[in-house]
Amino acid sequence: MTLSTRRIAAATAATAVLAAALTLVAQADSNSGQYGASPELPSPQRGLLPSMGIAVPTAWDDRRPTVPQGWTITAIATGLQIPRQTLALPNGDILVAEGKGKSAPVLTPKDFIAGIIKARGTTSVKGGDRLTLLRDADGDGIYEGRWVYAENLNAPYGLVLVGSRLYVANQDALVRFDYKDGDTRATAAPVTVTPLPSAINHHWTKALTADADGRFLYVGIGSNSNVGERGMAIEENRAMVWQVDSNTGASRPFATGLRNPTALAFEPGSGQLWAVVNERDELGPDLVPDYLTSVREGAFYGWPYAYWGSNVDTRVQPQDHRKVDAAVRPDYALQSHSAPLGLAFARAGGDGLFAEGAFVGLHGSWNREPPVGYKVIFVPFRNGHPSGPPVDFVTGFQADGKTMGRPVGVTVDPQGAVIVADDLSNTVWRATPAR
Amino acid sequence: MHAALVCAALPLFLGALLCDWAYARSHQVQWTNFASWLVAGGLIFVCLALLWGAVDVLRSSATRHRRGLIYLLLLLASFAGGVVNALVHARDGWAAMPTGFVLSAVVLVLAAAAGLLGLADLCRRTTT
Numbered sequence: 243m244t245l246s247t248r249r250i251a252a253a254t255a256a257t258a259v260l261a262a263a264l265t266l267v268a269q270a271d272s273n274s275g276q277y278g279a280s281p282e283l284p285s286p287q288r289g290l291l292p293s294m295g296i297a298v299p300t301a302w303d304d305r306r307p308t309v310p311q312g313w314t315i316t317a318i319a320t321g322l323q324i325p326r327q328t329l330a331l332p333n334g335d336i337l338v339a340e341g342k343g344k345s346a347p348v349l350t351p352k353d354f355i356a357g358i359i360k361a362r363g364t365t366s367v368k369g370g371d372r373l374t375l376l377r378d379a380d381g382d383g384i385y386e387g388r389w390v391y392a393e394n395l396n397a398p399y400g401l402v403l404v405g406s407r408l409y410v411a412n413q414d415a416l417v418r419f420d421y422k423d424g425d426t427r428a429t430a431a432p433v434t435v436t437p438l439p440s441a442i443n444h445h446w447t448k449a450l451t452a453d454a455d456g457r458f459l460y461v462g463i464g465s466n467s468n469v470g471e472r473g474m475a476i477e478e479n480r481a482m483v484w485q486v487d488s489n490t491g492a493s494r495p496f497a498t499g500l501r502n503p504t505a506l507a508f509e510p511g512s513g514q515l516w517a518v519v520n521e522r523d524e525l526g527p528d529l530v531p532d533y534l535t536s537v538r539e540g541a542f543y544g545w546p547y548a549y550w551g552s553n554v555d556t557r558v559q560p561q562d563h564r565k566v567d568a569a570v571r572p573d574y575a576l577q578s579h580s581a582p583l584g585l586a587f588a589r590a591g592g593d594g595l596f597a598e599g600a601f602v603g604l605h606g607s608w609n610r611e612p613p614v615g616y617k618v619i620f621v622p623f624r625n626g627h628p629s630g631p632p633v634d635f636v637t638g639f640q641a642d643g644k645t646m647g648r649p650v651g652v653t654v655d656p657q658g659a660v661i662v663a664d665d666l667s668n669t670v671w672r673a674t675p676a677r
Numbered sequence: 678m679h680a681a682l683v684c685a686a687l688p689l690f691l692g693a694l695l696c697d698w699a700y701a702r703s704h705q706v707q708w709t710n711f712a713s714w715l716v717a718g719g720l721i722f723v724c725l726a727l728l729w730g731a732v733d734v735l736r737s738s739a740t741r742h743r744r745g746l747i748y749l750l751l752l753l754a755s756f757a758g759g760v761v762n763a764l765v766h767a768r769d770g771w772a773a774m775p776t777g778f779v780l781s782a783v784v785l786v787l788a789a790a791a792g793l794l795g796l797a798d799l800c801r802r803t804t805t
Contacts, residue, residue: 288772290764350713352767471769473706524769559704559771 281575297363308638323370327651342369343446400450411448414440462503505585512626518582535572544569579607580615584652680795686722
């Protein structure tokens with residue numbers, strides 16, 4: 243063997259090792275469109291690398307999101323600082339929560355590398371830590387008025403108005419402003435209602451809603467890990483929905499085992515609390531389904547010990563069989579990894595295809611190739627329960643393999659228009675039905 | 678000198694193996710986090726030794742060449758094993774086990790063998 247053939251032999255050996263390693267990487271199958279009460283659950287799979295498809299951001303230019311026939315969509319605000327959730331005030335003004343939680347500290351080499359990879363699929367703008375108020379005074383659909391309602395908040399996310407009290411869920415505390423009709427600026431610094439769990443804050447978003455009479459507030463608190471890999475001690479008061487007394491600030495766990503409840507809303511007909519929840523990653527492209535579920539008092543939804551009822555997640559050791567047995571099944575599966583971050587019910591009294599049901603903003607996947615989500619869907623309801631497959635509502639956030647926008651919060655405003663916050667292009671969209 | 682780099686990786690790989698063992702015994706996830714960093718640290722040393730060693734062996738005289746190639750292949754194997762081990766350790770919680778523990782042991786043995794060969798070669802060169 244000459245020197246050069248030896249070199250080639252060494253290089254071939256190295257290539258063979260790498261090729262062998264890469265064939266072990268999980269293969270994603272096609273988009274199966276998982277949804278509903280009994281989704282198909284393939285067996286868990288995980289190659290040497292999780293399957294990944296990270297969004298490649300690009301500008302909208304002259305493209306626009308696609309809406310169903312009879313609807314139009316316009317950008318009512320651009321150049322925001324990471325808009326997440328929105329709130330339609332009674333006079334039609336739109337309040338936008340802008341911000342982003344700080345990243346959880348790097349615990350393993352994986353955290354370091356995954357942080358760099360995932361950051362490529364998000365905006366490079368810094369979170370605003372503020373609330374922006376948008377106003378269309380003359381009702382022509384152009385929101386010419388724009389004010390900073392409040393600033394120096396801490397990654398505000400959930401918003402709800404109860405009478406004259408505007409509640410804001412910062413990443414570390416539930417705070418309250420006094421609001422009166424027509425305000426464009428908070429008149430005083432916010433009052434803290436209760437601190438919220440914020441150590442590490444891996445899933446930092448704090449979802450928020452209030453019941454009909456405003457006595458109780460409900461706060462969605464995400465887990466501090468994918469599946470308990472930071473240890474269970476740091477998961478105290480995480481992965482659950484809190485019920486908070488709006489007068490005293492006293493809190494208690496209302497439902498638990500919800501990995502990352504990112505949006506909460508009451509179904510108007512039944513008065514039942516519903517949530518969208520982001521389930522765990524790295525078990526394959528079609529596992530575990532994210533979901534839309536009614537949130538039942540005292541129920542345990544499985545995280546981290548089990549998923550979709552009593553399917554054991556063996557990554558958690560020691561296991562807890564009593565917890566596994568106690569886990570309840572969510573009501574309605576959404577495609578695995580589609581990342582629902584927004585939830586709003588249609589207003590009572592509407593008509594047509596989108597009259598009764600829930601709009602759900604799907605931020606879009608990373609742990610899946612081909613990607614899923616990146617759209618707003620509508621889940622039709624009848625008698626307070628989902629009644630059929632989801633319907634695409636706003637689509638066209640991706641084109642030619644690139645991503646122009648990623649939907650987060652959805653809100654139905656007093657005119658029946660649907661407000662969609664887009665945290666990639668930093669835009670607020672408004673889809674209006676034809677009159 | 679690249680043999681010294683391999684030897685520097687040995688305590689890290691040994692530490693990773695012990696951490697894996699501790700995780701298997703205790704189910705305390707912090708042990709597998711420690712193991713992840715130790716595997717990554719060991720890999721850096723092995724990678725440097727591999728690059729340096731490759732240049733050294735390919736430039737060496739024909740008589741040293743055969744032993745050098747075995748040394749290189751052992752280094753390459755421990756590097757490849759280490760990369761796979763790092764990826765296995767990147768799985769969440771118990772998903773890294775028991776594969777991670779077995780790989781940590783294999784990589785330690787391969788790296789130790791490479792280190793011994795490298796040191797032997799170094800002794801031979803310094804005494805002649």
